[in-house]
Amino acid sequence: MSASLIPRISLTWLLVAQALVIIPHLLHVPSWLIPLWLLCAVWRVQIFRQRADFPPAWLKGLLLLGVTAGVLLSHGTLLGLDAGVTLLLCTFVLKLVEMRKARDAQVLITMGLFAVVTSYLFEDSLLSFAYSLLPISALIAALIGMQQSSFNQRPWATWRLAAGLLLQALPLMLLLFVFFPRIGPLWTMPTADKARTGLAESMSPADVAELSRSGELAFRVEFDQAIPPNAQRYWRALTLEDFDGRRWSQAEFTRQARAPLPDWQAQGEPLDYQVLMQPTGQPWLFALDTAAPPDSAGRQAVDFRVQRGRPIEQALLYRMRSWPEAVRQAQLPSLQYRLNLRLPRGFDPRTRAWAAELSQRFGSDQQGLVNEVLKHFNQQPFHYTLRPPLYGQHSVDEFLFDGRRGFCAHYAGAMVVVLRAAGIPARVVAGYQGGEVNEAGNYLLIHQFDAHAWVEYWQPGTGWQSVDPTYQVAPERIEQGIEQALAEEGSFLEGDLLAGAQLRKLAWLNQLRLAWDDLNYSWQRLVLGYQGEQQMQWLASWLGTVDWQQLGLTLVAVIAVLLVLLGVWLVKPWQARPVAQQRYLLAAERLLATQGLVRDSGEGVRRFSQRAQVSLPAQAAAIKAFYREYEQQVFAAESVDEAALKLRYLRLRQALPWWQRWRGKKNAD
Amino acid sequence: MRSVMSLWRARWQRWLDRRIPAQSEVRLNQRRIFIIPTRQGLGFLLLIALLLIGAINYQNNLAYFLTFWLLSLFLVAILHTYRSLSGLLVRRQVSVPVFAGEEACLPVELVGERRAYQALALGWPPQPLQMADVPANGSTQVELFAHASQRGWLVPGRLRVETRFPLGLFVAWSWLDLDQRVLVYPAPQAGDLPLADAGSQDDDEGVRVIPGGVDDYQGLRSYQPGDNKRRLHWKAFSRGQGLLVKDFAGLAGRDIWLDFAQVGGGVEQRLSRLTHAVLSLYAQSQPFGLRLPGLELAPECSAAHRDACLRALALYGVKA
Numbered sequence: 001m002s003a004s005l006i007p008r009i010s011l012t013w014l015l016v017a018q019a020l021v022i023i024p025h026l027l028h029v030p031s032w033l034i035p036l037w038l039l040c041a042v043w044r045v046q047i048f049r050q051r052a053d054f055p056p057a058w059l060k061g062l063l064l065l066g067v068t069a070g071v072l073l074s075h076g077t078l079l080g081l082d083a084g085v086t087l088l089l090c091t092f093v094l095k096l097v098e099m100r101k102a103r104d105a106q107v108l109i110t111m112g113l114f115a116v117v118t119s120y121l122f123e124d125s126l127l128s129f130a131y132s133l134l135p136i137s138a139l140i141a142a143l144i145g146m147q148q149s150s151f152n153q154r155p156w157a158t159w160r161l162a163a164g165l166l167l168q169a170l171p172l173m174l175l176l177f178v179f180f181p182r183i184g185p186l187w188t189m190p191t192a193d194k195a196r197t198g199l200a201e202s203m204s205p206a207d208v209a210e211l212s213r214s215g216e217l218a219f220r221v222e223f224d225q226a227i228p229p230n231a232q233r234y235w236r237a238l239t240l241e242d243f244d245g246r247r248w249s250q251a252e253f254t255r256q257a258r259a260p261l262p263d264w265q266a267q268g269e270p271l272d273y274q275v276l277m278q279p280t281g282q283p284w285l286f287a288l289d290t291a292a293p294p295d296s297a298g299r300q301a302v303d304f305r306v307q308r309g310r311p312i313e314q315a316l317l318y319r320m321r322s323w324p325e326a327v328r329q330a331q332l333p334s335l336q337y338r339l340n341l342r343l344p345r346g347f348d349p350r351t352r353a354w355a356a357e358l359s360q361r362f363g364s365d366q367q368g369l370v371n372e373v374l375k376h377f378n379q380q381p382f383h384y385t386l387r388p389p390l391y392g393q394h395s396v397d398e399f400l401f402d403g404r405r406g407f408c409a410h411y412a413g414a415m416v417v418v419l420r421a422a423g424i425p426a427r428v429v430a431g432y433q434g435g436e437v438n439e440a441g442n443y444l445l446i447h448q449f450d451a452h453a454w455v456e457y458w459q460p461g462t463g464w465q466s467v468d469p470t471y472q473v474a475p476e477r478i479e480q481g482i483e484q485a486l487a488e489e490g491s492f493l494e495g496d497l498l499a500g501a502q503l504r505k506l507a508w509l510n511q512l513r514l515a516w517d518d519l520n521y522s523w524q525r526l527v528l529g530y531q532g533e534q535q536m537q538w539l540a541s542w543l544g545t546v547d548w549q550q551l552g553l554t555l556v557a558v559i560a561v562l563l564v565l566l567g568v569w570l571v572k573p574w575q576a577r578p579v580a581q582q583r584y585l586l587a588a589e590r591l592l593a594t595q596g597l598v599r600d601s602g603e604g605v606r607r608f609s610q611r612a613q614v615s616l617p618a619q620a621a622a623i624k625a626f627y628r629e630y631e632q633q634v635f636a637a638e639s640v641d642e643a644a645l646k647l648r649y650l651r652l653r654q655a656l657p658w659w660q661r662w663r664g665k666k667n668a669d
Numbered sequence: 670m671r672s673v674m675s676l677w678r679a680r681w682q683r684w685l686d687r688r689i690p691a692q693s694e695v696r697l698n699q700r701r702i703f704i705i706p707t708r709q710g711l712g713f714l715l716l717i718a719l720l721l722i723g724a725i726n727y728q729n730n731l732a733y734f735l736t737f738w739l740l741s742l743f744l745v746a747i748l749h750t751y752r753s754l755s756g757l758l759v760r761r762q763v764s765v766p767v768f769a770g771e772e773a774c775l776p777v778e779l780v781g782e783r784r785a786y787q788a789l790a791l792g793w794p795p796q797p798l799q800m801a802d803v804p805a806n807g808s809t810q811v812e813l814f815a816h817a818s819q820r821g822w823l824v825p826g827r828l829r830v831e832t833r834f835p836l837g838l839f840v841a842w843s844w845l846d847l848d849q850r851v852l853v854y855p856a857p858q859a860g861d862l863p864l865a866d867a868g869s870q871d872d873d874e875g876v877r878v879i880p881g882g883v884d885d886y887q888g889l890r891s892y893q894p895g896d897n898k899r900r901l902h903w904k905a906f907s908r909g910q911g912l913l914v915k916d917f918a919g920l921a922g923r924d925i926w927l928d929f930a931q932v933g934g935g936v937e938q939r940l941s942r943l944t945h946a947v948l949s950l951y952a953q954s955q956p957f958g959l960r961l962p963g964l965e966l967a968p969e970c971s972a973a974h975r976d977a978c979l980r981a982l983a984l985y986g987v988k989a
Contacts, residue, residue: 106709106837110716113739117720120731129731136735140742140836147788147834149802161835165745172741177733185726314729528730559744567748571755 005101010145011048012155014108015041017138018096021112022089024119024128029086030074036067037093044096055097063094081190085118102146112139121191124315126523137162168566172559179539179555181548182531191281191313197448198280199237199430202249205409209386212407212482214448218432219277219286220521222443228271228288230434231478232324234454234466235286235446237431239303241339245347246395248413248428251339259302260333264290264463268325276317276524283308286431286446288322289466295319295533302336303427304328304464317529328463332425340425340458348417350397355421366424366459370467373418377411377472380404384474384485408433408477411469412453419457426457429466434481440511441518449482449492581634584649588626591653592616605631622648622655685827691846694760697830701843702754704747710838713743743838750839753832757786757803759845762810766852766979768944773817773851775825780808788834793825817853820940821987824850854983857948858941862932924968925950925957927978929985940982947982951975961985 006014022037046052055063067090068078075083092111099105116135119128140162141155148158197214200207219235240248253259272294275286285298285306293299297318298306306320329336343352362369381404388406391398396414399406412428419426433452435444454468471478477485486492530538539546589599592612599608609627613620626648633645689701706714717740724732758780767773779789781803790798791811803809815825828849831842892901892912902913927946932939943959950957951970958968959978964985966978 106712110712113716113735114720117723117732117735120729120735121727124729124731129734132731132735136738143837144835147837149788149800165742165749165835166738169738169741169745172744173734173738176737176740177730180733180737182728183725185728186722187726189723189726314727527734530730531728563744563748566745567751570748570752 006099006105007145007148007150008048008153009148009155009158010105010142011044013138013142013145013158014096014099014105015044017109017112017135017142018092020135020138021092021115021119024123024131025085025089025115028082028122029089030070032070032074033086033089033093036090040093040096044099047097054100060094060098064091067091067094079190081118081121084190085115085122088115088118105142105146109139109143112142124528126520129523137166140166171562175555175558175562178530178535179551182535184532188310191311196279196281198282199451201238201255201282202247203240203409203430204247205388205406205413208409208451208453209388209407211451212386212449216448217278217517218446218448218450219275220443220445220524221276221435222274222441224272224274227437227442227444230480231471232288233434233444234289234429234452234468235432235435236289236291236305236429237284237286238305238429239456240428240430240453241303241342243342243344243413243417245344245393248409248430253335253339254301254303257307261300262302262304262329263331264304264326264328265330266290266292266323266326268323271322271324272319273322274317274319274525276315276521276529277312278315279313281311281313283311285312285316285318285320287320289324290326290328291320291322293318294321297533315524315528317525317531317534319533329458330461330463332458332460332463337425337458340427341420341423343417343420348394348396350394350401351414351417352421354400355418358418359422366457369422369424370419370457370465373415374467374469374472377415377469382406382411382473384470384477386486408453408470411473412455415455415467415469416457419455424457424459426455429454429456433478436481438514438518438521440514441521443518443521445517581630581645584626584645585630588630588649588652591656592623595656619652619655622652626652685844686846689827689844689846691848693848694758695845695847697754697757697759697843697845699751699755701845702751702841703843704751704839704841706838707833707840710743710746713739713838717743742836746836746838749835750832750841753786753788753834754830754841754843756783757781757789757830759828759830759847761847761849764849764851766854766976766983767817768854769817769820769856771817772814773823773853774812774814775849775851776810776812777828777847777849778808778810779803781805786832786834788832790829790831792829793827794829798829798831815851817851820853820855820937820983822850822984823853852980852983854979855937855940855944857945858938859945860942862927862942862946925955926960926968927957928960929962930960936986940985944979944982947975947978 018037018041022033026034043052043055047054068087071083071086071090072078075086077083078087088111092108092115095104095108095111099108112135116132116139119132137159141159144158144162144165145155197211197216198218199211238250239254241251241254242249271288273288277286285293285308287293287306290304291300291306293306295318297316297320298308301307332340358369358372362372383405384407385405386407388399388410389403391403396417399410400414400418409428416426416428430451430453432446432450433454434450435446437443438445452470454466454470456464456466458464468478474485483492536546539551543551585605592598595616597608597612597615599605603611605627609623612623616623626645629645629648633641689695695701717736720732720736720739723729724736760778760780762776762778764773764775777791779786779791779801783805785805786803789801789803791801792798792813793815796815799811799813801809801811813825813828815823817823827844827846829842829844831840833840892914905911905913927943927950929939929943932942934942947957947959951972954970956968956970959966959981961981964981966974966981
């Protein structure tokens with residue numbers, strides 16, 4: 001029952017590494033893991049100090065059962081990424097107490113490396129990556145410690161060695177990282193069920209208000225051209241075509257992947273840009289109208305949104321091209337036509353009556369009708385606010401004619417109801433509007449509080465037209481942003497005092513914030529976004545054409561060359577010459593060998609010297625002088641004096657008959 | 670199958686003999702160091718493969734990062750493991766003879782020039798290897814033990830020097846022939862010996878020597894270097910009378926001859942008995958001679974004589 005099989009250094013580093021591995025996971029594992037881990041760590045230290053014993057088999061079984069039950073209770077399942085990671089961490093912690101032999105410690109280190117990788121699935125920011133270097137180096141130090149003797153008491157030396165090894169491995173790693181082909185997933189893996197703020201496929205005005213209080217980043221955009229003005233930056237995510245009197249939702253028909261592609265005609269100048277979006281857990285991408293993905297990043301859907309095959313669970317970088325002046329669906333298929341006129345029965349009688357009146361007044365002049373509705377918003381005392389009153393059963397009626405207080409979702413929803421009631425196909429578009437310009441990196445930052453809803457109506461011949469009723473009420477919302485629109489009310493980010501965007505109030509802090517965001521943007525774009533298309537583009541721009549087979553061979557060759565260089569640097573063969581004293585000793589003995597004097601294996605230097613002095617009486621003084629100098633330098637641990645030894649060696653050589661000197665001559669150096 | 674194995678082993682030995690010839694001191698270099706991944710190293714590769722699958726499936730670049738980092742570390746570990754053996758000087762040290770049945774100590778000196786060496790393991794498998802560290806510009810003495818099962822020369826064979834430092838993913842090793850051997854004396858075996866007189870072989874009046882007999886106690890004389898320390902009269906010393914030795918006259922006047930031909934039993938038994946006699950006679954400071962077939966050592970009483978006798982007994986009938 002001794003712990004001697006795991007050296008002290010290794011145990012020290014294992015305990016440190018375990019703490020470092022677990023800390024970033026604490027955000028998403030149940031809190032009972034902390035006491036469990038502390039218990040196991042203390043227990044293990046006591047075992048090492050021989051104050052406690054290893055747990056008996058029944059206790060181990062009980063602990064494992066308890067932990068499994070705990071995971072089941074906390075997560076409701078044993079499957080899925082979150083439960084899986086919690087289980088991994090629990091076994092990682094329990095294994096510590098059970099660790100007896102070197103094998104167990106190796107398993108523990110392996111589990112630790114696994115746990116570090118899983119932490120990347122939850123959090124992949126620059127900071128968390130930088131942090132992960134700590135547990136990685138500690139785990140490698142523990143691996144080294146396994147080999148070290150138990151007398152070694154210098155943990156920092158071990159860590160420095162680990163860090164040195166990792167640094168030396170860095171160039172190879174970068175090569176592999178850049179050139180390893182990024183292929184699609186082999187099979188689908190469970191993903192983190194993380195609560196995310198963002199647009200959903202169904203929303204009530206309250207949901208949008210909630211989003212407007214979040215300072216979280218939604219996506220960043222970098223334009224190839226100049227950044228278009230604020231009022232033209234309408235980022236479409238999806239369209240909401242189903243209305244149940246309360247909520248707007250995505251229509252089933254539109255959501256279907258099988259829906260036919262819409263027809264449209266590109267006109268005018270396109271805009272090219274690159275978007276780096278934060279994970280949303282939803283399949284749609286963000287783009288300006290009318291977007292056509294230039295590559296396989298996404299697919300245009302029937303309502304002109306851009307969609308991917310699977311939800312976006314990691315930061316995604318994609319290129320996009322938009323044609324702002326395109327004509328969209330000059331002909332509307334009857335199914336879509338009917339879909340965009342549908343209204344729930346029994347709601348909002350006053351609105352319907354007003355719409356019927358408008359319809360009668362304008363007849364076939366539908367454009368005039370739309371303008372009249374916008375004028376209504378503009379001229380009536382509407383007020384843009386994030387603190388609207390609660391509207392009841394006939395919410396649109398109450399908003400339009402009684403309360404007249406609301407924000408984008410209210411205005412867009414009400415306008416679509418009016419237009420549909422008047423016989424004009426219309427829908428709500430959900431997305432983001434505006435964005436903050438980061439001068440440092442010349443890109444746009446779009447936050448969750450930029451979430452917006454606007455209106456699209458259809459006219460025969462001209463197709464879909466976008467219109468924003470909010471602009472009529474609060475033009476500053478569209479031209480400057482939500483912060484300016486709410487300046488008077490002071491409700492901007494009121495629920496999120498710690499949001500980065502709060503720092504805008506201090507100029508220098510704001511600069512710092514934007515510079516930091518620029519760094520993170522580069523990290524996400526260059527490192528995290530280096531996938532599929534980006535890799536191909538990058539490699540093609542460097543190498544011209546990308547031939548994977550040739551690339552693979554080159555890569556192997558380059559890695560081999562790097563390894564050889566590193567090996568030469570490590571072993572330093574040019575230093576392999578024996579130290580000076582050994583060199584002169586060997587030379588002198590070769591010299592004496594020409595006289596037939598050879599030191600026997602096992603014969604001491606002094607004894608040989610005495611024997612040589614006896615057999616070569618003429619050179620006895622020189623031999624004695626050389627050997628005495630040698631012994632003093634080597635055995636008496638005196639300072640190395642190469643010159644003095646060389647002098648003795650030369651005297652010895654001179655003392656020997658000349659015809660034998662040349663044989664020993666070449667041996668000295 | 671066996672013959673194929675032995676043929677292969679013989680070939681391997683011959684190849685090793687050519688590549689790493691016997692020397693009293695060997696510097697480990699690329700000609701002499703072999704290296705392969707350990708079981709742990711293969712496990713590490715498996716871990717890398719699993720991480721790679723995870724990275725591909727999650728399309729997570731940080732997971733790729735760590736995967737490739739570990740793979741690069743694996744490759745770099747080859748060089749470092751090689752380096753933790755390369756340049757090491759292994760030197761044979763003088764070993765002391767032992768009696769059969771004892772553990773023979775075959776010390777070697779490890780010299781680290783320029784840099785330190787850690788976690789070196791030396792020994793003769795399948796016996797467990799002994800661990801050693803060597804400081805930079807210094808040396809370490811390692812005492813290796815081998816079981817001396819029979820008299821003669823104990824040649825433990827090629828010495829395995831290996832290391833898994835730093836990561837344990839690879840093992841670098843070498844088989845060194847330091848020409849190590851140790852003399853193994855026969856195991857002493859007590860028993861009455863007929864002691865022959867010089868010249869009077871046929872004298873049937875044999876004298877029996879009782880080993881360790883105290884009957885012939887002669888008195889005390891002052892200590893001289895070379896005297897048996899077991900004979901020191903400690904009581905006298907503690908009384909401040911100086912170092913005195915209890916003197917045993919033995920069978921004065923007659924030289925004692927230990928004669929192989931006169932001892933009963935098989936060859937090994939005879940040698941064992943003679944060994945015992947040599948030791949006990951020397952312990953009694955009794956001059957004695959040794960007669961083996963083809964060898965005669967004249968009576969004398971000194972440590973050198975004792976060692977010469979023991980050596981002759983150990984190597985009796987052993988091919989050089």
